[in-house]
Ligand SMILES: [Fe+2]
């Protein structure tokens with residue numbers, strides 16, 4: 055993908071033959087290229103020391119991008135404002151597959167309170183190296199970091215590079231330590247489960263429930279996902295068989311919000327999407343447990359009861375008048391989530407219907423979570439690349455093809471929680487997806503070892519790490535393993 059961008063730039067951008075249409079896309083292309091190269095370099099500087107060969111390579115790649123821009127545009131100015139990125143004062147349109155890399159880069163910068171980077175002159179490799187090691191070594195959460203960096207640059211006679219302070223907005227939360235953040239995410243997850251339980255109980259006994267509380271919780275969930283997606287997606291791998299419906303509802307909300315933010319749905323609407331996900335199966339509340347949990351074949355009557363739940367759910371929401379515009383979205387979520395992309399699902403329609411975006415997102419989230427649900431005979435969920443295969447196969451029939459792409463990109467080829475065997479003969483659990491789409495097959499893995507009768511958490515390894523002496527990757531996934539065969543509860547290792 056990067057080559058493609060690089061190719062476009064070389065072909066059209068920097069040779070001067072730019073048409074007016076390319077002009078609109080150019081800042082986005084150049085800005086994206088800059089973020090990819092610079093964030094790789096910054097990450098490299100935290101892993102490798104200054105003399106490492108990998109650093110040399112990363113410096114050269116990044117330098118080329120920077121100096122090309124400085125040559126053609128006069129200077130390079132990059133700025134972060136909230137979730138927006140500006141490149142030479144023009145806002146970058148972040149593509150869905152580049153979203154994670156932008157987000158993780160912004161997080162790294164935010165931690166250091168740096169919001170602007172400027173190259174006003176062509177830089178040398180040594181300048182860039184000095185600069186990136188200055189950045190990587192900065193104290194976390196120090197507001198005057200930018201002053202320190204500029205002073206240091208001046209002191210080293212590097213006059214063409216400057217940084218600026220991060221613009222901070224009150225509603226943005228900056229978590230200092232990741233443990234705090236994780237705790238916060240866990241709290242939201244379990245609060246949401248309790249909320250779905252409460253709401254289900256109230257509906258069963260025909261009582262009203264607190265809509266405000268639900269809205270607030272979903273706003274918090276959106277914030278938490280924006281800050282710490284990995285923990286929440288990790289929590290979504292929890293599959294509790296006894297409380298399946300509650301778990302499932304929260305997981306669908308999490309997946310839906312995570313997809314929504316990648317395709318650029320505004321924050322305010324993301325919490326609506328979360329609500330629609332949380333209550334998409336509201337219509338199941340009245341269905342007797344015996345039918346819901348039946349493992350044998352359903353009778354035609356039972357099947358009819360099940361198939362009624364999208365309509366029952368939509369009707370339940372309709373009764374709650376005070377929900378405003380949120381109601382429409384929640385009705386779509388409930389009514390459409392089993393319809394399928396080609397409308398071949400249920401309820402059967404008498405007229406053609408244009409599916410809503412929220413409906414299509416929830417359909418995908420619902421399907422994925424339902425497929426990884428534990429069966430009675432499988433204590434733990436079966437997470438595997440097979441599920442993604444099924445989704446691809448049904449893309450265009452059951453699911454919106456564009457959304458399938460975004461979803462697979464988000465989960466990675468080896469989704470969070472996948473049990474894997476490495477070429478070093480070590481076993482591990484995928485714990486963090488690589489932000490760089492090119493290294494989607496190289497996630498971070500938590501190694502596990504077997505000793506005194508149980509599996510224990512080992513160290514965290516990054517599969518994108520290269521061995522300096524051989525120039526090859528230190529570890530590579532050989533194959534995925536079924537956690538049931540090893541009796542491993544992956545969720546335990548993730549949260
Ligand atoms: Fe459903």
Ligand SMILES: [Fe+2]
Nearest residue numbers: 302334335420
């Ligand atoms: Fe569902």
